[in-house]
Amino acid sequence: MSNNLLKGKKGIISGALNSKSIAWKVAEIAHEQGAEIVLTNAPIAMRMGEINELATKINAPVIAADATNEQDLDNLFEKSMEHFGGKVDFVLHSIGMSPNVRKGRHYTDLNYEWYKQTLDVSATSLHKMLATAYKKDAINEWGSVVALTYIAAQRIFPDYNDMADAKSLLESIARSFGYHYGTAKKVRINTISQSPTVTTAGSGVKGFDGFINYSEAMSPLGNADAEACAQYCVALFSDLTRYVTMQNLFHDGGFSITGVTQNVVERFATDAE
Numbered sequence: 001m002s003n004n005l006l007k008g009k010k011g012i013i014s015g016a017l018n019s020k021s022i023a024w025k026v027a028e029i030a031h032e033q034g035a036e037i038v039l040t041n042a043p044i045a046m047r048m049g050e051i052n053e054l055a056t057k058i059n060a061p062v063i064a065a066d067a068t069n070e071q072d073l074d075n076l077f078e079k080s081m082e083h084f085g086g087k088v089d090f091v092l093h094s095i096g097m098s099p100n101v102r103k104g105r106h107y108t109d110l111n112y113e114w115y116k117q118t119l120d121v122s123a124t125s126l127h128k129m130l131a132t133a134y135k136k137d138a139i140n141e142w143g144s145v146v147a148l149t150y151i152a153a154q155r156i157f158p159d160y161n162d163m164a165d166a167k168s169l170l171e172s173i174a175r176s177f178g179y180h181y182g183t184a185k186k187v188r189i190n191t192i193s194q195s196p197t198v199t200t201a202g203s204g205v206k207g208f209d210g211f212i213n214y215s216e217a218m219s220p221l222g223n224a225d226a227e228a229c230a231q232y233c234v235a236l237f238s239d240l241t242r243y244v245t246m247q248n249l250f251h252d253g254g255f256s257i258t259g260v261t262q263n264v265v266e267r268f269a270t271d272a273e
């Protein structure tokens with residue numbers, strides 16, 4: 001159902017790899033809510049081709065950009081503004097990748113070249129996107145940038161590995177840039193800390209199955225799925241959330257504020273009645 005929450009708004013959505021991607025759902029719902037969209041992803045991800053299916057469905061051009069490459073990002077904002085005939089109103093950063101996680105390196109034995117890539121792809125890329133947009137004055141006043149994160153930025157989840165460090169940096173960049181962009185141009189920047197979700201990136205984490213089931217049992221509302229996450233992103237892109245900025249917002253069914261649930265207590269009880 002559409003309430004036209006994003007009618008007249010124009011946005012760039014990164015990270016739609018396949019129909020499981022959180023960004024894919026954001027693009028679909030933003031389109032449904034009246035937005036015009038430019039899709040982007042790394043050239044290598046685009047070779048898989050599924051993004052074209054989404055592009056056709058929501059009538060959006062696709063502009064390839066490696067989010068670690070400043071020239072690519074410059075081109076992305078330049079071409080997007082040309083396409084829209086003006087500035088953009090929202091940007092989704094939905095990008096994450098760790099070679100150490102992919103190749104099973106333990107946190108106590110990281111490959112530091114890969115570590116740099118983890119931080120560059122998963123966190124510094126947000127700074128690069130924001131700096132590009134800022135210098136080009138590419139985002140309208142009251143525009144909204146959202147990046148996706150995970151609670152391992154604040155609490156230890158051992159198998160999340162060096163992605164935890166990347167997410168801490170990502171959230172810090174959102175706060176710091178949020179201050180500067182807010183003061184200068186009234187652009188707001190937030191991170192959404194999402195429940196574990198079955199996607200290509202999500203499923204790459206070792207022991208994901210146990211992880212997602214535990215999270216489900218520890219969340220009063222259960223895990224939030226990709227579609228619900230997309231709805232929250234769209235709410236943050238809309239004018240109904242204009243004074244929300246520099247926040248890390250938990251979208252996790254209550255997981256982050258729950259000490260324990262009855263469900264989990266019962267599983268550990270030894271005093272059988």
Ligand SMILES: NC(=O)c1ccc[n+]([C@@H]2O[C@H](COP(=O)([O-])OP(=O)(O)OC[C@H]3O[C@@H](n4cnc5c(N)ncnc54)[C@H](O)[C@@H]3O)[C@@H](O)[C@H]2O)c1
Nearest residue numbers: 015017021022042045067095096148196197199200201202
């Ligand atoms: N799935 C989860 O459990 C979960 C939970 C919390 C947060 N997140 C975050 O949500 C975001 C989206 O992930 P997802 O779960 O939808 O998985 P996904 O694998 O569908 O999306 C990750 C995207 O990052 C893109 N990417 C990787 N390297 C890139 C680069 N150099 N330049 C541009 N794009 C690049 C990939 O092509 C892919 O589209 C990530 O930031 C992820 O960490 C996911």
